[in-house]
Amino acid sequence: LEAKEEIDHNSLAVDVMTPRRGDPALTVLTQEGMTVGEVESLIESTRFSGFPVVLSQESQRLVGFVLRRDLLISIDNARKRQDGIVSASQVVFTEHLPPLSPEAPPPLPLRGIMDLSPFTVTDHTPIDITVDIFRKLGLRQCLVTHNGKLLGIITKKDVLKHMAQIANRDPDSILFN
Numbered sequence: 185l186e187a188k189e190e191i192d193h194n195s196l197a198v199d200v201m202t203p204r205r206g207d208p209a210l211t212v213l214t215q216e217g218m219t220v221g222e223v224e225s226l227i228e229s230t231r232f233s234g235f236p237v238v239l240s241q242e243s244q245r246l247v248g249f250v251l252r253r254d255l256l257i258s259i260d261n262a263r264k265r266q267d268g269i270v271s272a273s274q275v276v277f278t279e280h281l282p283p284l285s286p287e288a289p290p291p292l293p294l295r296g297i298m299d300l301s302p303f304t305v306t307d308h309t310p311i312d313i314t315v316d317i318f319r320k321l322g323l324r325q326c327l328v329t330h331n332g333k334l335l336g337i338i339t340k341k342d343v344l345k346h347m348a349q350i351a352n353r354d355p356d357s358i359l360f361n
């Protein structure tokens with residue numbers, strides 16, 4: 185038990201985040217190159233409240249965070265009201281529109297709905313400090329990075345679950361003092 189307590193108090197953001205070791209990677213959007221149709225099927229095939237936006241799949245450099253709800257509303261509105269927005273339209277989170285071929289349908293710029301500075305902690309941040317940040321800043325989710333590279337996500341529920349686990353094993357946990 186003592187060894188376990190030791191581990192609990194030494195938990196790091198990397199131990200609480202999704203994905204855990206061996207789990208599938210995070211569901212992310214790239215800042216350009218994805219189509220409206222691809223983004224829609226990604227939204228439909230998952231239940232996550234939000235998606236990190238990365239520079240590219242290869243780099244996994246964090247660019248921002250976008251809420252599922254805002255994506256749904258914006259794409260829905262654009263399909264209804266914006267001329268030429270179709271499944272093949274490119275979704276663009278960059279500041280400047282990338283060059284498109286003349287035959288391509290008009291792109292859908294969505295930088296406006298992206299949180300450009302989502303809260304992040306590094307993988308080595310102790311979890312009790314992360315819990316403190318969640319409480320004090322009223323966060324709903326926080327991204328985990330290493331040298332600017334996206335590693336994972338921690339939601340408020342993830343934090344609460346982790347705290348409940350610790351409380352079960354160790355009712356006198358310092359987290360509750």
Ligand code: ADP
Pocket residue numbers: 201202203209210211212231232233234235236337338339340341342
């Ligand atoms: P909540 O934790 O409140 O249910 P979500 O529905 O967003 O919020 O997340 C559910 C679970 O999926 C959490 O454990 C979270 O860490 C994880 N998660 C959240 N967003 C993503 C994502 N984009 N890709 C992969 N996993 C995610």
